[in-house]
Amino acid sequence: VHLLNISWYTESMATGKPESIQEKHKLKMSHTPSPVISAVSAKSYACQRRTPLKHHNLFLTEPLELLAENAELGENEGRSVAFRRAAAILKTLPLAVKRMEDLQGLPCLGDHSLRVVKEILEYGSSQEVESTRHSEQFQAMKALTGIFGVGVKTADRWFREGLRCPADVAKSEQRLNSSQQAGLLHHEDLSQHVSRAEADAIGQIVERAVQEVLPGAHITLIGGFRRGKETGHDVDFLITHPEEGKEEGLMPKVVQWLETQDLLLYQKTTRNSYLESKEGPARPPNNMDRFERCFSIFKLERRASGEAHSSAQATEGEPGGGEGRAPGPEPLPQRRPAGWKAVRVDLVVSPFSQFGFALLGWTGSKLFERELRRWAGREKNMSLSSHALYDNSKGCYLRASTEEEIFSHLGLDYIPPCDRNA
Numbered sequence: 061v062h063l064l065n066i067s068w069y070t071e072s073m074a075t076g077k078p079e080s081i082q083e084k085h086k087l088k089m090s091h092t093p094s095p096v097i098s099a100v101s102a103k104s105y106a107c108q109r110r111t112p113l114k115h116h117n118l119f120l121t122e123p124l125e126l127l128a129e130n131a132e133l134g135e136n137e138g139r140s141v142a143f144r145r146a147a148a149i150l151k152t153l154p155l156a157v158k159r160m161e162d163l164q165g166l167p168c169l170g171d172h173s174l175r176v177v178k179e180i181l182e183y184g185s186s187q188e189v190e191s192t193r194h195s196e197q198f199q200a201m202k203a204l205t206g207i208f209g210v211g212v213k214t215a216d217r218w219f220r221e222g223l224r225c226p227a228d229v230a231k232s233e234q235r236l237n238s239s240q241q242a243g244l245l246h247h248e249d250l251s252q253h254v255s256r257a258e259a260d261a262i263g264q265i266v267e268r269a270v271q272e273v274l275p276g277a278h279i280t281l282i283g284g285f286r287r288g289k290e291t292g293h294d295v296d297f298l299i300t301h302p303e304e305g306k307e308e309g310l311m312p313k314v315v316q317w318l319e320t321q322d323l324l325l326y327q328k329t330t331r332n333s334y335l336e337s338k339e340g341p342a343r344p345p346n347n348m349d350r351f352e353r354c355f356s357i358f359k360l361e362r363r364a365s366g367e368a369h370s371s372a373q374a375t376e377g378e379p380g381g382g383e384g385r386a387p388g389p390e391p392l393p394q395r396r397p398a399g400w401k402a403v404r405v406d407l408v409v410s411p412f413s414q415f416g417f418a419l420l421g422w423t424g425s426k427l428f429e430r431e432l433r434r435w436a437g438r439e440k441n442m443s444l445s446s447h448a449l450y451d452n453s454k455g456c457y458l459r460a461s462t463e464e465e466i467f468s469h470l471g472l473d474y475i476p477p478c479d480r481n482a
């Protein structure tokens with residue numbers, strides 16, 4: 061990286077003068093091979109590339125991901141994925157992008173993303189991004205969907221009825237389902253990032269609960285924390301047992317144990333609805349929800365996570381946690397017991413034979429998962445889910461017990477979790 065920096069520097073020195081904006085315009089995307097690109101083999105699927113958590117182009121990826129989020133809130137999936145793919149390729153570059161020429165030959169950068177990047181390189185910010193960031197609709201939709209249990213459709217309806225933030229919802233006469241009620245009640249805590257220490261403390265509780273009801277079961281921390289994130293919007297765990305079948309009916313028992321210990325503020329359990337023999341390979345691409353799964357809100361003793369400070373203090377100056385959800389703009393006024401913090405926890409139970417697929421499917425990032433499935437379908441004529449891999453050409457399932465084997469079936473180099481932060 062150091063050498064590349066030097067060659068870059070000397071190149072502009074050789075021309076005798078710094079490039080003006082007009083000259084940059086003239087150069088467009090031609091001429092000298094870019095130092096950024098020559099240092100990276102730019103593959104077009106995110107699952108072919110290593111994407112670390114920390115990278116050199118946050119000044120470009122944050123604006124692009126804001127546009128992606130805005131597209132998601134407007135239910136424009138195609139547009140959202142295009143911005144996310146553009147951001148993801150920039151995360152893999154070994155240097156900060158300085159000029160448009162640096163992007164020459166890179167895949168995944170559509171016209172719209174390139175326009176945004178160009179504007180940021182030239183003027184330091186993009187008008188479209190900044191007007192979106194400050195728009196009432198974007199801010200309100202972000203705040204409303206930031207309530208646990210509230211999706212885009214509900215948020216949009218509330219927005220059209222004049223609601224802008226959780227406090228507006230609390231004051232209104234809206235009928236709320238049980239998850240939304242819990243979401244609103246614990247909104248202040250749930251809008252704080254969850255720290256790694258808190259995730260580990262919850263891991264110990266879940267471990268204890270699971271060992272109580274099914275000794276020998278295995279628990280794995282999945283989601284963003286497995287990819288090395290320091291903070292997350294929730295904590296995700298995958299539970300399995302080496303003896304196939306032992307895991308059946310495990311979730312209600314775990315939930316019951318947690319409830320008798322007064323550790324749950326809310327829970328909703330869905331049953332395992334996946335049956336290979338019935339399903340066949342023709343499943344929808346995103347079937348994350350077919351395992352026995354529990355969406356919950358834990359009551360985490362502050363002592364348990366070693367957190368001495370209150371969550372109000374924790375908000376101040378806490379950096380945005382990568383792709384984690386940002387705290388909502390207006391915390392609800394509520395009386396809050398100082399001794400505990402509400403934390404979103406997802407528990408997933410997988411049969412041992414599906415564990416490798418579940419682990420791969422639940423580690424993320426969301427874009428990485430999407431790209432894996434796209435690669436499987438388009439390049440290999442295979443269907444990948446969090447349960448199985450089916451080879452459509454051969455007409456058979458490809459078994460695997462580890463992530464490494466699944467990458468190998470897919471003809472991909474293994475990418476460790478810390479490099480799946482696309």
Ligand code: DCT
Pocket residue numbers: 282283284285289291292293294295296346348383384385421422423424425426429430
């Ligand atoms: N997942 C996915 N597609 C979805 C939802 C989830 O592939 N539509 C997978 C990838 C990540 C994992 O499930 C857990 O989901 P989240 O907790 O939402 O993501 P995360 O990466 O853990 O992010 P955060 O750190 O904010 O919790």
Ligand code: MG
Pocket residue numbers: 283284285292293294295296
């Ligand atoms: Mg998570």
